[in-house]
Amino acid sequence: MNRGHHRSRTLLLALATTLAVSGGTAAALPDGSTATAGKATAARVDNPYAGAKVYVNPEWKAKADAEPGGSRVSGRPTGVWLDRIAAIEGAGGKMGLRAHLDAALRQGAGVVQLVIYNLPGRDCSALASNGELGPTEIDRYKRDYIDPIARILADSKYAGLRVVTTVEIDSLPNLVTNTSGRPTATPECDVMKANGNYVKGVGYALNKLGAVPNVYNYVDAGHHGWIGWDDNFAASAQIFRQAATAEGSTVDNVHGFITNTANYSALKEENFRIGDSVNGRSVRESKWVDWNRYTDELSFAQAFRDQLVSTGFRPDIGMLIDTSRNGWGGSARPAGPGPATDVDSYVNGGRYDRRIHVGNWCNQAGAGLGERPQAAPAAGIDAYVWMKPPGESDGASREIPNDEGKGFDRMCDPTYGGNVRNNYSKSGALPDAPLSGHWFSAQFQELMKNAHPKL
Numbered sequence: 057m058n059r060g061h062h063r064s065r066t067l068l069l070a071l072a073t074t075l076a077v078s079g080g081t082a083a084a085l086p087d088g089s090t091a092t093a094g095k096a097t098a099a100r101v102d103n104p105y106a107g108a109k110v111y112v113n114p115e116w117k118a119k120a121d122a123e124p125g126g127s128r129v130s131g132r133p134t135g136v137w138l139d140r141i142a143a144i145e146g147a148g149g150k151m152g153l154r155a156h157l158d159a160a161l162r163q164g165a166g167v168v169q170l171v172i173y174n175l176p177g178r179d180c181s182a183l184a185s186n187g188e189l190g191p192t193e194i195d196r197y198k199r200d201y202i203d204p205i206a207r208i209l210a211d212s213k214y215a216g217l218r219v220v221t222t223v224e225i226d227s228l229p230n231l232v233t234n235t236s237g238r239p240t241a242t243p244e245c246d247v248m249k250a251n252g253n254y255v256k257g258v259g260y261a262l263n264k265l266g267a268v269p270n271v272y273n274y275v276d277a278g279h280h281g282w283i284g285w286d287d288n289f290a291a292s293a294q295i296f297r298q299a300a301t302a303e304g305s306t307v308d309n310v311h312g313f314i315t316n317t318a319n320y321s322a323l324k325e326e327n328f329r330i331g332d333s334v335n336g337r338s339v340r341e342s343k344w345v346d347w348n349r350y351t352d353e354l355s356f357a358q359a360f361r362d363q364l365v366s367t368g369f370r371p372d373i374g375m376l377i378d379t380s381r382n383g384w385g386g387s388a389r390p391a392g393p394g395p396a397t398d399v400d401s402y403v404n405g406g407r408y409d410r411r412i413h414v415g416n417w418c419n420q421a422g423a424g425l426g427e428r429p430q431a432a433p434a435a436g437i438d439a440y441v442w443m444k445p446p447g448e449s450d451g452a453s454r455e456i457p458n459d460e461g462k463g464f465d466r467m468c469d470p471t472y473g474g475n476v477r478n479n480y481s482k483s484g485a486l487p488d489a490p491l492s493g494h495w496f497s498a499q500f501q502e503l504m505k506n507a508h509p510k511l
């Protein structure tokens with residue numbers, strides 16, 4: 057759906073909104089309006105990425121620049137991950153939230169991208185990205201994590217920035233797909249469904265952050281290889297609405313959703329379509345598609361947007377797609393469809409996504425940089441983004457003691473034979489990976505080598 061017809065309503069809202077101005081000199085805001093420098097907030101726009109320069113994280117840029125050939129991509133904007141309480145002030149010598157916001161002002165950026173990622177019992181279906189807070193620590197999440205972030209973002213010094221918050225990746229869909237009654241259920245996800253702290257935490261974050269006029273909340277919506285099946289699609293939208301209306305929040309606090317965050321699903325599979333059939337067998341019957349309704353992220357994101365609207369979200373919500381590692385270029389990229397001898401040969405021979413199984417998610421071998429960050433690339437899509445900074449590991453290949461709350465997940469071990477979530481397939485992970493979030497030079501080099509479009 058084209059979102060243009062909603063812009064008249066947005067413009068009326070913008071005209072009706074008064075800027076908060078208190079002393080100082082007039083300065084241009086990212087949307088072109090003028091107000092007191094550091095003291096004014098423009099009304100939210102329909103697409104925060106439109107016409108705006110997006111912040112380049114200098115810490116990521118320095119790591120990319122240090123790699124041979126890295127300067128080709130080091131100027132691209134990436135997400136800033138607030139993955140523990142200490143990250144707000146700055147942990148391990150890294151920049152804190154204020155330092156990033158101040159750097160964005162110095163850059164003249166109009167948009168800053170933050171990843172809000174510290175729920176109690178975080179990532180209940182995996183280990184590599186477990187967090188510091190236990191399943192019951194919802195009060196600490198609110199008091200020591202969300203509240204300080206909200207206070208900093210509300211500082212009038214940053215009122216001219218559009219702050220995109222991607223809220224709690226890899227959380228809410230777990231309550232649909234990995235709880236009792238599903239073959240992929242885990243005891244940890246059952247606990248989080250029973251205590252409600254994923255729903256409460258997301259609702260609280262949306263409410264507190266959404267109260268800051270220049271914040272744009274985008275809720276994580278998994279990816280097509282997670283919730284693209286009939287059993288998961290509508291049920292996930294219902295869970296998202298439940299969270300969006302929890303802890304005093306309303307759907308008005310949700311500007312949109314983001315798919316494929318830190319994942320590898322191809323943006324567009326152009327060599328086969330979901331409606332194709334081979335010798336009377338639908339593409340959906342292939343082992344790769346496995347009865348999913350979608351073959352790629354763009355078709356999924358556009359369809360899921362419609363589902364979310366029908367579930368009660370605002371009709372002008374927009375979608376983001378993380379394209380940081382889903383290019384799948386290089387010598388293994390198929391030039392056309394696979395042979396039409398049988399449906400599996402047809403799909404496997406033509407698919408860009410070269411993972412062993414669509415459920416594989418950790419440091420995938422053969423992956424490449426995807427489409428470069430850009431605003432409004434397709435109907436219903438606010439932007440393609442690099443929310444996961446390329447070159448930052450998904451998880452360690454072996455157990456590494458740490459004080460970051462990160463466990464060892466066998467899906468990051470290249471020798472692992474898999475589990476029910478990936479149909480007992482090899483993990484497809486690269487060897488010698490460091491802890492999640494740490495710099496992984498070999499991966500960065502491979503991502504550049506296999507970039508599509510090519511660098």
